[in-house]
Amino acid sequence: MxxxxxxxxxxxxxxxxxxxxxxxxxxxxxxxxxxxxxxxxxxxxxxxxxxxxxxxxxxxxxxxxxxxxxxxxxxxxxxxxxxxxxxxxxxxxxxxxxxxxxxxxxxxxxxxxxxxxxxxxxxxxxxxxxxxxxxxxxxxxxxxxxxxxxxxxxxxxxxxxxxxxxxxxxxxxxxxxxxxxxxxxxxxxxxxxxxxxxxxxxxxxxxxxxxxxxxxxxxxxxxxxxxxxxxxxxxxxxxxxxxxxGLLEGNFWLEDSSCLSWLDEQPAHSVIYIAFGSYTIFNQRQFHELALGLELSNRSFLWVVRPNLTDGSSDAYPDGFEARVANRGRIIGWSPQQKVLAHPSIACFLTHCGWNSTMEGLSNGVPFLCWPYFADQFQNQTYISHVWKVGLELKHNSSGIITREEIKGKLDELVGDNVIRARSLELQQIAQKNVxxxxxxxxxxxxxxxxxxxxxx
The missing domain is CATH 3.40.50.2000 (Glycogen Phosphorylase B;)
Known part of the structure; x- marks a missing residue:
């Protein structure tokens, strides 16, 4: 048969x-x-x-x-x-x-x-x-x-x-x-x-x-x-x-797996992973605030900046930004995300709350910092921060911008929250038990x- x-x-x-x-x-x-x-x-x-x-x-x-x-x-x-x-x-x-x-x-x-x-x-x-x-x-x-x-x-x-x-x-x-x-x-x-x-x-x-x-x-x-x-x-x-x-994953962009070797060199729970999926688009002002927020945090980070992440030039970083963060920041075009989230050096996941990213974060016990863009992502944020209690929300100011100070403050709060990390690990065990x-x-x-x-x- x-x-x-x-x-x-x-x-x-x-x-x-x-x-x-x-x-x-x-x-x-x-x-x-x-x-x-x-x-x-x-x-x-x-x-x-x-x-x-x-x-x-x-x-x-x-x-x-x-x-x-x-x-x-x-x-x-x-x-x-x-x-x-x-x-x-x-x-x-x-x-x-x-x-x-x-x-x-x-x-x-x-x-x-x-x-x-x-x-x-x-x-x-x-x-x-x-x-x-x-x-x-x-x-x-x-x-x-x-x-x-x-x-x-x-x-x-x-x-x-x-x-x-x-x-x-x-x-x-x-x-x-x-x-x-x-x-x-x-x-x-x-x-x-x-x-x-x-x-x-x-x-x-x-x-x-x-x-x-x-x-x-x-x-x-x-x-x-x-x-x-x-x-x-x-x-x-x-x-x-x-x-x-070696398995086909169906990516639209070529993965940069060299970031895994870079992660191997970082201490446990020290790296902020930032990725916004395949659809999110930032204007230049918001993109700059994000970059400067990562710089202000003074933390190591791995940031996925795909070619069309902004509504302008993809390399329009703040003046001097790349040089200033070169010793602690890695910027790539697309990542092997599941392998990244499973890496012991990852401290938290700054994400658009897409469902794949949400499931991958839960499966690896990684706390979330939520920045939804459209559709179900706002409801996913509600579950992450208020129902499952494994992450925090970023707040816009009166001009609709998430500021560098907000990003830095929430990263400090999230990385230092042992209750959220414990809850994340608990949900990871529940997820693994299901499959x-x-x-x-x-x-x-x-x-x-x-x-x-x-x-x-």
Missing amino acids: ENPHALVLPFPAQGHVIPCMELSHCLIDHGFKITFMNTDSIHARVMAALPKMGGVHGQIRLVSIPDGMAPGEDRSQPEKLYDCFLRVMRVHLEEFIRKRNESDHDKITCLIADGCMGWAVEVAVKMGIRGVAFWTLPMSFCAYVFHVPKLIEDGIIDDNGFPTKQQMIKLSPTMPALNTSHLIWLCLPDHISKPSIFRYLNKCTQAAKSADWHLCNSFYDIEPSAFELVPKILPIGPLSVGRRL TEGGASFKNFNNFIEAIKLEKC
Whole structure:
């Protein structure tokens, strides 16, 4: 009997490709064959970051299909992207599965679609294969998007996702209260249409409901109330394979692994790690305040400054900054983040609170200093600082700037807080327990594996 063959389809963004790749490696460990499908533009970025690798890496076959948009066209408007997905990408996806399954062997037996590509689950149903929705965002995010019809029915939001009035709401008595102005689809940069992202998420969520399985990269202990609200979604996290050597991780930028040797030279719990994911953009004033705050802290730091982190030149540091911090600061373009966070020299993590970064920080027992940028990151910050109590929030001044003094003060407070560090280590143990034999996530994942294998018999 042939092994199960899963086609994995992530949403075309760095924060979605990485956990889908992690899930793929976990499936390979259980005998699965994996075909990993990106859009053409994302596939090109992944391959450019790995110039020596071909279309097959180990047991993962990398393929791509068009997303329906022209090269260089703006892909930041979700409504336009969704329309292109349905008109073009869906047709190519169906054709790919049809051709593959016309063969006598190596047929695709299930489609694992990112929850934000929920329309693809409908393709799986049409093609007669199992459909799996994999939610790469926190369960609290899923709870809100699954309850959109209820929020509209109760008059909390209108048909465009805007609140009918500003108020504090709770989906569950034991979930943190949320100001309606901070609903996930409203916490976006100005250039993104809020109604468009709202309609996109709602359409995908409704389409994904036909999936045979719903999986989530989280674990019960950190979001129990959210899981109770959508019991069909099973936690299998935290997924974390980035520490293994030689595995494809799906990065959009080439990692600078030389930072690990630099970390080896630093004392334990002495280095501030700063990384803001793949999407955050700073204006020059805020970028300068961050740089000067790190300098003012007088602490060693490893700072990830990707090429498009600022809205201006990527090397526009304050005058003389790089020379002044050369003996204690390391600046790189992209890092092997899971390996960095696992390093004993790391003292804390200054982060945008993206879900992958949050899970990786929790898995390594690292305290957080929170600086969210958009979407679920603000709600993740609430969980980090107020629910799990493993980090602190940075505060903006009256001009909307996080000042160098605020950065320096919060770093001093966080690094010196033994209670937060102890709580971080406690959550690390809970996270590890979930994914080891006997843990809830371990059991959920193995039940899913066995069910897929039995269905193939």
